[in-house]
Amino acid sequence: MFLLVVAILVGLPILEIYVIVRVGEEIGLLWTVVLLVASSMIGVRLVRAQGRAVLRNFQAAIQAGRPPAREALDGALVFVGGVLLIAPGFITDVIGATLLLPPTRSVVRRLIVRHYAGRLVGYMAGPAGRRRPSARPEDVDGTAVDIDLDELPR
DSSP: OHHHHHHHHHHHHHHHHHHHHHHHHHHOHHHHHHHHHHHHHHHHHHHHHHHHHHHHHHHHHHHTTSOOHHHHHHHHHHHHHHHHHHSSOHHHHHHHHHHHSHHHHHHHHHHHHHHHHHHHHHHHHOTTSSOOOOSSOOOOSOOOOOOOGGGSOO
16 A cells, blocks of 8 residues: 555656646647646636535435435545646546546445445454454443442452
8 A cells, every 4th residue: 555655646746747748749838838727727616516516415415314425425536636636737637527527426436435345344344254242242221320430449
């Protein structure tokens, strides 16, 4: 995981510079800068519009009495997509647009849920596939009693 993060932090900027230079060679410096600025401006507008939609869906889920898990993940994806669109670069723009547009965002959301759902189930089940016993048994019968601090064993 550490190597992946380092590869992204080092490799992505180098790749972005390479793509920007190649695009600049093909269409010229002025048009390259215009495209980069325009994509950032479009990114700000998309983040604002999609952010409002995600917030409305989040509030609707809460009012309906259901956990807003999907909406929270959508909010995180919109945030990451917005940051990537606002950052200068064509590769980050493509990734950011993928996270901001609802059809592709739902695909990314499903992939994330599918990837981490298995890990969460495995974590809850424990290494042998059985549910791990709790550190303390739960008090489901309502047998708890109040004890003064002086009465606690030392």
